[in-house]
Amino acid sequence: xxxxxxxxxxxxxxxxxxxxxxxxxxxxxxxxxxxLSEWCGHGPVLEQDIAMANIGLDFLGEARxxxxxxxxxxxxxxxxxxxxxxxxxTEYRNPxxxxxxxxxxxxxxxRQFLFxxxxxxxxxxxxxxxxEKLAAIAEKSxxxxxxxxxxxxxxxxxxxxxxxxSRRRLDGALRDFWRYTAELTTPAPAETALADLGLxxxxxxxxxxxxxxxxxxxxxxxxxxxxxxxxxxxxxxxxHSEHLGYLLAELQYMQRAYPGLKW
Amino acid sequence: MVNSGGGTVAVxxxxxxxxLADVSxxxxxxxxxxxxxIVRAVRLDAASGHLTIVITPTYSGCPxxxxxxxxxxxxxxxxxxxxxxxxxxxxxxxxxxxxxxSAEGRRKLTAYGIAPPAEQAAGRVRxxxxxxxxxxxPHCGSNQTQLLSQFGSTACKALYQCQDCREPFDYFxxx
Numbered sequence: 001x002x003x004x005x006x007x008x009x010x011x012x013x014x015x016x017x018x019x020x021x022x023x024x025x026x027x028x029x030x031x032x033x034x035x036l037s038e039w040c041g042h043g044p045v046l047e048q049d050i051a052m053a054n055i056g057l058d059f060l061g062e063a064r065x066x067x068x069x070x071x072x073x074x075x076x077x078x079x080x081x082x083x084x085x086x087x088x089x090t091e092y093r094n095p096x097x098x099x100x101x102x103x104x105x106x107x108x109x110x111r112q113f114l115f116x117x118x119x120x121x122x123x124x125x126x127x128x129x130x131x132e133k134l135a136a137i138a139e140k141s142x143x144x145x146x147x148x149x150x151x152x153x154x155x156x157x158x159x160x161x162x163x164x165x166s167r168r169r170l171d172g173a174l175r176d177f178w179r180y181t182a183e184l185t186t187p188a189p190a191e192t193a194l195a196d197l198g199l200x201x202x203x204x205x206x207x208x209x210x211x212x213x214x215x216x217x218x219x220x221x222x223x224x225x226x227x228x229x230x231x232x233x234x235x236x237x238x239x240h241s242e243h244l245g246y247l248l249a250e251l252q253y254m255q256r257a258y259p260g261l262k263w
Numbered sequence: 264m265v266n267s268g269g270g271t272v273a274v275x276x277x278x279x280x281x282x283l284a285d286v287s288x289x290x291x292x293x294x295x296x297x298x299x300x301i302v303r304a305v306r307l308d309a310a311s312g313h314l315t316i317v318i319t320p321t322y323s324g325c326p327x328x329x330x331x332x333x334x335x336x337x338x339x340x341x342x343x344x345x346x347x348x349x350x351x352x353x354x355x356x357x358x359x360x361x362x363x364x365s366a367e368g369r370r371k372l373t374a375y376g377i378a379p380p381a382e383q384a385a386g387r388v389r390x391x392x393x394x395x396x397x398x399x400x401p402h403c404g405s406n407q408t409q410l411l412s413q414f415g416s417t418a419c420k421a422l423y424q425c426q427d428c429r430e431p432f433d434y435f436x437x438x
Contacts, residue, residue: 033324047422051414058418061324065355136356140323143358143438147413 014197019073020190021200022134023083024093024236026066030084031244032098032115033059034251036108044105051151052108058144065137072133085255089244093188096235097180099244106159106169111177113152113217118184120145121209125201153217160221174226182231185210189237274344279305279314286338289330290417291435293375296331300363303354314344317352319359321438322418328353361419361438373401378408378423378434398434400425408432 036056043049067080074083097115102108123145126138159166185207187195194200218225234240254261283302288294296302296318304317316335320328332351339349361380364372369379381396398408400423407426413436415422421436 047412047414050416050422051412054414054418057324057326058322059324061320061322065323132356136358137323140320140355140358143360144323151413 014193014199015073017190017193018131018199019070020093020188021194022066022070022073024188024190026063026070026083027092027094028098029059029063029066030251031092031094031247033057033063034247035098035100035102036112038102039108048105055112055148055151058141058148062137062141062144065140069133069137081255085252089240089248090238092235092240092244092248093238094235094244095180095183096232096241097177097184099235099241099247100177100180101243103173103176104169106166107173107176109152109155109159110170110173112148113156114177114181114214115184116145116149116152117213117217118181118206118210120149121206121213122201122203125206129199129201131199149213153213156217156223157221160218160223170221170223174223178226179230179232182228183233183236186231186233186236191236274307274312274314274342276305276307278342279307279316279339282338282342283316283335286331286334289327289334290419291372291375291377293371294368296335298365298368298371300365300368301331301359313348313350314339315350315352317354319354319357321359325418359438361435364435372435376401376432377420378432380435380437382437396437398423400428400430401432402430403428410434 033056036052036059039049039052040056041049043052063084064080067083070083071078071080097111100111102111120142123138123142127135127142129135129138156170159170161167185203187203191200191203195202215225235244280297280302283305284295284297286296288296288299291299299321301318301321302316303319304315306315306317307313308315318328318331318335335351336346336349340346364379372379378398378401381398397406398410399406400408403425405425405427408423409426411422411424411431413421415433415436419435419438420433422431423434424431
């Protein structure tokens with residue numbers, strides 16, 4: 001039988017997309033928060049070690065709120081912990097940027113800057129959206145994200161307009177990470193479907209704000225804006241770099257080795 | 264009325280607020296949860312005697328929230344209000360702000376050696392560098408202080424140093 005018109009979105013299909021979207025946000029915050037936590041005890045100076053641990057903690061808190069909401073949307077009895085600790089790398093929906101290894105301090109700063117420049121306008125859009133739960137989480141996180149963005153922008157300026165060595169390292173980080181920037185504002189299928197219904201932020205608007213912030217800070221850091229170049233993506237649809245598996249192996253070890261462990 | 268074991272105990276919302284004043288923040292023990300402004304509502308259902316307390320976290324990842332919840336339960340248990348009669352609700356919106364710190368809380372913070380927020384969080388616009396407010400040293404009172412890091416010993420604090428007495432100190436940052 002020939003299908004003439006596409007079927008309208010059924011409630012359960014929309015529900016499934018909302019779940020995917022919330023899981024994507026949860027995974028993104030958890031993976032980036034975990035990367036930042038890896039700096040704990042290894043920072044270049046104590047104050048920045050503490051700063052990265054603090055920022056990581058904010059992301060962990062944001063991730064928990066999203067996972068709790070995802071568990072509620074799924075309605076299958078899975079808890080926030082099961083969603084975080086018992087899903088495989090291919091089920092994770094975070095963009096590739098946040099799973100990239102820390103590298104040196106300049107690399108971590110740049111990864112954070114590229115993310116923060118997206119995160120703040122994204123949360124501001126989410127806060128204004130119709131989903132009350134997501135709006136509440138965004139309202140809480142947006143204040144934290146403003147502090148993060150200030151921290152990472154100031155460090156990009158210090159390192160970019162700093163010594164030849166700091167500049168060399170930041171240039172290297174830019175070569176490594178720039179290709180992952182576009183994925184942040186390239187919608188996954190669930191984001192496209194929800195944005196069409198007004199249920200998720202329009203990422204074109206977020207990208208414009210992100211690019212304006214990057215241009216402003218790079219100008220002050222005396223960094224030339226890279227040409228668009230190759231954009232690497234796939235994380236939002238479950239196709240990850242090899243790094244995520246190692247990260248999850250460490251993150252999930254206790255629950256995998258001792259299922260149901262509580263403390 | 265709250266049922267507690269054999270008898271019944273008459274409880275009012277005002278009493279509950281009074282007991283909550285005894286519950287301190289585990290990370291800044293001189294502050295009560297009321298000074299912090301994190302208790303958003305106390306609701307006593309007259310018919311069933313069931314008590315609902317609504318709290319909000321200072322920061323998304325604040326690790327003290329679980330401890331604060333336990334402390335509230337323990338304090339109320341001491342008044343005969345058991346876990347079946349109490350619901351603790353976690354509310355994210357409206358998001359907590361340092362503008363909710365009580366005047367008494369600000370005074371206690373200074374006496375404890377932590378500088379209270381120096382400006383209103385509402386309507387604050389952030390720029391890069393140089394937008395730090397004047398923060399008074401809680402040790403010697405000098406205004407010659409310098410921001411060392413926006414991220415201090417806990418999520419809610421920044422790290423400053425006094426240029427006059429040279430002491431580093433925590434600043435409860437605007438949020």
